[in-house]
Amino acid sequence: MSxxxxxxxxxxxxxxxGDREAIVELMARYRARMxxxxxxxxxxxxxxxxxxxxxxxEGYIDAIRRLEEYVRDPxxxxxx
Numbered sequence: 001m002s003x004x005x006x007x008x009x010x011x012x013x014x015x016x017x018g019d020r021e022a023i024v025e026l027m028a029r030y031r032a033r034m035x036x037x038x039x040x041x042x043x044x045x046x047x048x049x050x051x052x053x054x055x056x057x058e059g060y061i062d063a064i065r066r067l068e069e070y071v072r073d074p075x076x077x078x079x080x
Contacts, residue, residue, distance in 0.1 A: 016071040023067065027060050034059070 008029070014022035038052040 012071060012074070015067060023064065027063070031056065 008026070011022045011026045011029075015026065034056050035052050038055045042050070042052055042055065
């Protein structure tokens with residue numbers, strides 16, 4: 001389920017203003033959706049060694065590293 005219109009841009013604006021809590025809120029909005037998507041697509045041969053939560057955590061780390069670049073230029077994809 002997508003967040004109501006306007007909330008994500010508001011969170012991005014808060015992130016740009018240095019609000020670290022906004023980063024947590026932004027990532028939490030998509031956590032359940034991402035976990036389901038990764039769990040469905042994760043190769044069963046890997047599931048005994050790597051869980052969906054592990055994949056999401058690594059993705060969030062990459063997204064947070066790129067967040068400043070995205071805040072400066074929203075046309076930049078936050079996804080790799």
